[in-house]
Each structure stands twice: as C-alpha cells, then as structure tokens.
Amino acid sequence: MNFLNVYEEITVPFSERPMMIWFEGDEKKNCNAEGFRAFTDSAAAYLEKVFSDIPKGHWIGLKSRNHPMWYPVFFALEKIGYPVLLLDENIDSLALESFCRQAKLAGIVSEKDESTENIICCKISDILFSSCEKPENICWEYRVAFCTSGTTGNAKIFVFHADSVIEQSRRVRKSLISQEKMLSEIDVSSCLVIQTLPQRHCLGFGLTMLVLPWGLSVILPEKEGIFSVADTCRKHGVFCLCTVPAIWKGLFRMAQARFGNCGSESMHKLLGEKMLLAVSAGARLNETLWEKAMDSGLTFLNGWGMTETGFVSIGNISDDKSVDYVGKLVGGHETEILSPDENNFGELAVNGSIVYQSVLVDGEEISRDRSEFYRTGDIFSLDDGRYYFRGRRKSVLIREDGENIYLDELESHFSFLENEQFCVFEHNEQPALVFYSQKDVTEEITDKLRTVNYSLPVQKRISKFYCSNIPLPMTSKGETARYYMSSYISENSENIREIVLYRQ
Template identity: 25%
Template sequence: MIKYSLECLDKMAKELSYVNIFDIYCSHGNRPCIQYTLDGEIKIITYAQFENVVKHVADNLIDKLGDINKGFVAIKVDNAPEWPALFWGVLMAGYKPFLIDYRHALELTQFFIDQAKAVAIITTEQLDIQNTLIIDANDLILMDKRQILDLAALPIPTDSTPGDRIRKYSWGDEIALCTSGTTSTAKIFTYNGEAMSNQVLSARQVIIENEIICSDSPKRNLAFLPLHHIFGFMANYFWYSFFATSMVFPANKAPSSLLAACKEHKVTHILAVPLLVNNIVNGLQRKLSKEKKFKRFMFNAMLKTSLLCQRINPVWGTKVAKKLFKKSVLSNLAGDSIEIIISGGGHLLPETLKVISGIGYYTICGFGMTETGISSMERNKSLKKRLASRVGAPVSCIEYRIVPMDPSNPDVGELQIRGKSLHSGVVKNGQILSTALNSEGWFETGDIGRLEDGALYIEGRLKEVIVNESGENVYPDELEDYFTELEGVTQFTVLGISKGGGNKYEDITLVMQSSKDVSDKEYLARLLGQVKERNNRLPVFKKLSRILVTNDSLPLANGIKIKRAEIKKQIEAGQGNYVDL
C-alpha cells in the first residue's frame, strides 16, 4: 500500500517550502523517526517528539546569533542521532544550513566558510576558523545521545497543530551542499524550498511503479552514508524521512557494527555505495572459498535456483532466496529484514549485483550529483535489467539527453540533465548566483552515459576517458568489471597513466590495493597470472598495458569512491609505494 505516502505528496504539492516539508514530518505522529542503541536498549524518538528537539536547537541558535545576518550556517558534524535536529534547527531559526564534510581539512573548511560568507559554523571540533562564529554543537544540543531523549519526552501541546507551532518561527528556505575537491575545484550549490520540494515530489512516479522502493509499511533506514553528502542527505535522510522512515544510527561505521545494527533494529532499507556492497560480497566469497567443496557446490546450486526464481517473478523469487539463505548466509550478514539495497555514487560490479541479489537482498542502482540531486533509480523489477547495472529512467521532473563525443558512436556521450529539481543557485564570494546551466537550460554533468529503452547506463567520467594508440575511447568502469575477485585485492581501479616524453597517449593501467605482502614474489606471480588471464579476454584496444599493486590504501572521495585523479597525479609524479608488474 502507498496510500499514506501519496497523501503526504499531495500535502507537499500545496506549498513548496522547507517549513511545509517539516510540517509533514511532524504529522507522521507516533511513527518512529530516529532510533539507536544506548546502554544495551533500543531508543526511539517519534516524529511528533522530534518537533520539541528541533525547537530546542532553534531557540539556542537564535540566542547565540541574536540579530546577526540571516545567512549560511555551516554544519560540520559527523552522523549522529542529533544531526537531523541541527539541520532543521538552523532552518527553523531562519538561517541557511550549509553541509560540510566533517573530515575536511582546515584549509578547505576555511575556503568554504569564506566563499559562503557563513555567519557561523556548528562543529564538535576545536577549529581555528577565521571570519565566522564557531559554535560548539554541544551548546545547541548535547551530542551524548541522552539529552535528545529528555527533549523528546517533553509534553507535546494538544491545543494546537504542529504546523501552527512551527510556523511561529521565521524559517529559512535554502540550503547549501558542496562538492569534494581542492580549493580550486570545490563548489557550493544551493537548493531552495521549491527545488527540494520538487525533488521529493518526483518520488510519486517511483513508488507507484515499484512499491519495494517505498511503501506505507514500517521502514527502517540505516544511517550509514555521510549526511553531508548528496546521496546520504537527499535520498537516505530527506527523501525517506518524508515517507515516515525511521533512521537507524549504528554505534560506529565498522562493518561489524553496521551489520549488527541491521539485525538488532531489523533494518529494511540500506542506501549504500558500491564500496560497501562490493566488500560484503567479497567477504562472503572469501569465506566461501575456505569451505569444503560440498558447501561451495550447495551455495552455487542455491544461488542458481534463487536467480531462476527471480527471473520468473522478482518479488516471489526474492522471498524464495531469503528462505534458502536465511540461516547459512543472511544471519551472518545484515539479517533477513532487508527489503532493498540502493547503490549509488559509483559503479557496482555485475558479479556483486548477481551475488547480492541471489542471496535475497533486492538491489538496484541509482544516480545523482550534488548539482542535480537524485535524478534516477532502477524501478523496473526485472532481474535481467537490475543485473545490467542500469541506473534507471529519470524521475518525473527530470530529463536526460546524451550529447555524442564521437559521430561514429551516437548512442554514447556526455550526459546532460534538465529539470525542476536541480540546484537553484551557485555560491561564490558570498553571493548566490544563477544556476550552472548552459544556454538551453541543461546541466553538463561531465559523465559519459548511454540511454537504452529510456534507461541510463553510466560509462564513466569525461575527464577519466583513456585514449591509447588505437585512437579508441576506453572507459575505466567498463574494464573494472573484468578484474574482480583477484587474490588478496581489497580495492582496485583502472585509469590512464601518461606515457611521458610528450606522448599524448596513455597506458591503460590497473592499480590494486592488496592485503597480502607485495614483496612476496610467489604471490605477485600468482596475481600477475590472474590479471593476465582476465586481460586476454579483452579486445586488443582495451587491454591493460600496465599493472601496479601496493599495500597502501587507495585514496577515497568522501569515503565513497576511489580518487582516480589523485592516483594518476601521484603515479605520474613518481610517488607512492607501487610495485610495477
């Protein structure tokens, strides 16, 4: 059933503003809003109780800032049960929340503060930031998971509606998010109430087409993704909370804690990055490789049975899969309460999709950017289409078009996006400027995509396309699918490395992070043999010309995806502890 969800969307359509969105949040009443484990007990805060928590933050912020200019207030805080109250409290107090990665170094943080001319920054750190007021988050609400419970327990007035009470405040109606990068590349984009409301309204078509993604049944969403990030904020928190989902905050981000939280709180929805999903499957396969031959045979037989059932009927087949793998596999992972995993922020390997779907975790891929919000997700239930790594057709308020780079291949090119839910402005030197769109109103994403039957496939980034002597464009994401399950390899990527000497062409290079000693010659010989065997399957113009391995961690953007550009720069400068195979 999706009746309640559709009613919420009808209310949203009447007023496109943040205050209306929060009004709808509060109207969810006694449905769980936030939950976590404290002192061995599950603690729950309802949507009705959340109003008092947010008002507490807003009142304290107003006392702190007084009559100061109602500009941006940066929030530089890690995921915590109190984080949503900080966000809404800033808006309720009349300011504009500016979400900053809590891991950003001082230089980049200062750059963002200066660009936005932020009037304050809320943080739990000791920061030497200039030109703004530094507010300890604990001065707004104690970040101890306890005061929030006391605030939630305060009486809720019965002589007025949540809407009447919250609208007594002078609300802000704009937020800002920033891209990752350096002080020369990072940018700040804003979303006003209208743009954000359209982002939410686009869910109507999604939930009508696929109730597995969202329905009226009780939903519990794992708060794993960083809430300052577009995927973590827009989809994981904002979108699902609008539909009365409870956010489950794990004790920490260690894999064991995440899986434990899923089982203890019976999490139904996981929004994750490929890194997490790939690691779950890799761990499962490593464990399976140590089992006896009969157990491996039985696992593969059950996997084939599961996938066959899902091809016949995706919903029924997923139920069959959960029964097959409940005791032997799911009990050791996230449990059997998971209804869906939505992966975004990078390329999910086909083998990973096959295994994770096969064991009973219905998994789809989606696409979005800081500049565009969430623009598509795979809504077709067909197993074949889900396993193809499609990110789906655009949501109702979004259009896609492909601008070919090569006339001989018109179906592949730069993805451009247009619609009502894109960012509403760009922040530079304290000014909110017009949107970063071209003259026709399209946002040029810099991503390479192709459209088939209305659905989008992402091939990679324009700036990461490899051009070798063949003159062909080679897409790294496509090649990475061939190099999964290599012995000892925990992370890897494919990228182009300059040949040097003024040569305009690049070596197609596989860079691997290994958990095994890269000074072990026997191991390196085995690894090289495995890579060569995969490489031989590739067309001549796509074959690797260089292979590097290291024991050092590969750099990640937002802790989500590998920074190809940083690795490329490092290798071309002759830096890093790489062994060239």
C-alpha cells in the first residue's frame, strides 16, 4: 500500500461537491476532487523538473504554513516518488539544520528560498504559477515523517506508512460513530470542518485524513487569528471545530465578553447554529476549560495521543465526571499500565499497527521492534475501559517516604490563576509554584493561594510560591517548561520574588 491509496480514499467522496474551501481576499474559492487532482498533477510535473537530479526515495521537506495548496503539494511529492518530511514553518535555522541532517534531506519545498550547498529548494509560489499538466514518471511513495522536539529540543523524526494512515482514519471514525449516535446520522454532504491545526502536525494531518474520507469538506479560516476562526464558523455554517485548548480558552473568553456567559446559546451565537461537534486536542484541558466545555451545549470530545502513537483514545467529556477522562481506546492499539502504584496510576505503554513504523537517525531508517510496547512517559489509570490521563512521568515527584506527588494534579487546584502563565514544578525535592504577572500581587491572590494550599494534604502542599515579572520559558509544544523552572528561577533572581504565605 502507498499514498495512492490514501489519495483515492480522500478524493472519492467529492466528485460533485467542494472538497477544500479557502479564501483569497474577500473571494471564496473551492475545489472538488477533479480540481484537487489537477492541482496535484500540475505540482507533481513542476516538482519533477525541479528535483530531477534527486534519486527517488530520498526525503524531501515540506515547510509551509496552512495553505490551500499544501495537500496537493504533499501528494505531488509522494506521487513522483519522494517521501515527505513535514516541517514546522517557524523552526529556526539550527533546528532545520538538525532535521535536514537526521533525514539526509535532499530537497525542500518552502515559502522562501532555503537552498544550501546540499539542498535544492522550491518555493511554493513558483509551483502556484507553473503551467505544467502531468508528471512523466509516477512511482507513488509509501512513507511520511513527522518531527517533534519534545521538551529537550533534540530533533526526533518518526516515520509512518500509508497503510497505518488509512487504518488510523478508519478506526478513529469507527470509534467516534460507535460512541456518538449523532455522527452516524449526519448528512455529510452539508457539513464543514474548519482546519485550524497546522497541516504539517500529526494532529492537523490526521484530522484531514480522518474527515475527508468520511465525506466532510474542509474549510480554512478567512484570515489568521482567533476572531477569524469564530467568524468563519458562524458565517459559513461550520459543523466541527477541532483545535487546541488555548484557542478554546480564547473562544470562551470571547463568548463571555460578548454575551455574558459561555452557555449553549452564547456559543451558538459566536460559532453559528450549525456548530455541533467540538474537539480539544494537543494538550490537556484544565479544570476551568473543562467546566466551560461541559456548559457549552456542544458535543465536546477529548482524547489522547502522541506524534509517535497517533490517536490512542477519544471520548465525550460528558460521559465521565472526571476532568482527567480522555475517552476509550481506539482500535488498532494495545495498552499496558506499567508499575501501577496503590492508586493504580502507572506509565502508559502502547503497541499496535498505528504506532510509528521507524525513526530517522543520521540518515538511517531504523525500524521499530513491533513486539515491544512504546513507553509514552505519561501517567494513566484505567477503569472499565475508560482512560484517565494523570500527568507526565517526569511530572511525578517521589518523596523520601515513597509518596508520589503528581505536579499536574497539584496544578489543577490553582486553576484560578488561568489568566496568568503558571506552573507547579519540583524545587529542592519539594513542589513549588511560579506564575508570571506584570502587576503587583494583590492580597486577594495571596489569600486564594493560602486557602487552596492549606486545603491540601500536608505532604502535598506547595513549599514555595514565586511571582515572575518576565514571561516563563516555554517548550516547543507551547507549554510552560516545567523541567527548566528550578534553574530558571535561580538564573533570573532579579526578576522573580518569593511570595511568603502566612496565617492571619
């Protein structure tokens, strides 16, 4: 199986209706399957000439923001025999150099000229204005690679095969339909899904590969920014919005500011009457967002997965009263909870046909041992087929008495700080909390910190509180860099002060 099979699977439902919808200025554009294939063939013919000196089977990078031509360019490269390495358009030159070295990249398609002595670059704008028709030599590839730097900044490249892309799409769709009766009854010909997640990201790519074979058309926002996401949903009758918690946070704030609450009526005023399905992906829902999602009147789905594993679990948040609930297992996976503690919390390990097939290291493709479970580094518990995300393994502080303290769980108790950047971290083998604020810390905030902290069991109380007047460091995933925080506080003592809590 190769990407021809994926290509056919996503185009078949759209012979007579729009497959992709986008905007050029104020003009609304779209293409059906025929137009999509024509774009792909034209791009393939042009790229075939640009990369004529590169042997088939060598990796080509695709480095671009979301764009109407992104998917045709992706399939064009696969069609002429080049596996595609999906790159973040915002990575710096050092990170790009690292990924190029790991994959022995021979060429790159980008929004700007990034040619080097060893890499041929083709600009997307040149492809758009080409007048080619069809490639001469078709030899479909079967591999795609996703990049992740995790929290370490080290380049990691995971390779997936076309058959696992198709299997994941089918299994997630089956899982959703089995859990949500509404999804088996919808008229897909009138439903739009808005693409806000990066197309090069495993979630954004996976979402598109999920919804197009289902027959759901994809629409890009009219403009960049959260206001345009809301406007596009409302004006064009979008049915489903899948995005990260940070965007949901902004949308809930928008509804609160405009209509006074985030209830069903307000969310439909904001996002349109056709908006029924909401999906939060990419990061954990905190308790405040979870409560607002529960009150939104939308069918709100949450799940868990990684670049390495694809979608592992998915479910409706209203099916369980726990904010930690991340759904039921998607078919194609096996799981184990390793070394569970007295609460049955342990590290999740995953295996199955949807887990990555290989990694790229110094130009070599190293296959994964299919008999071994992949250790995710995330702490889970499992109850009657329901999965609960309890935090990162590195987010577990083990006290001298053997007591496990889950820093993510502690963080949830201080969700009233959601308007500030904050995190709980390990400092001198004790839990500490730091938050960023350019304002003076009020007595009201101090009282809340004190009240919440004293309500916790003694062994789980925060030992130190800090306020920073400079933004806290972030990981490549856009999360506060918990693991660097202790040294960060030491290195920036002039900008960070301790808040002393005491009883009145």
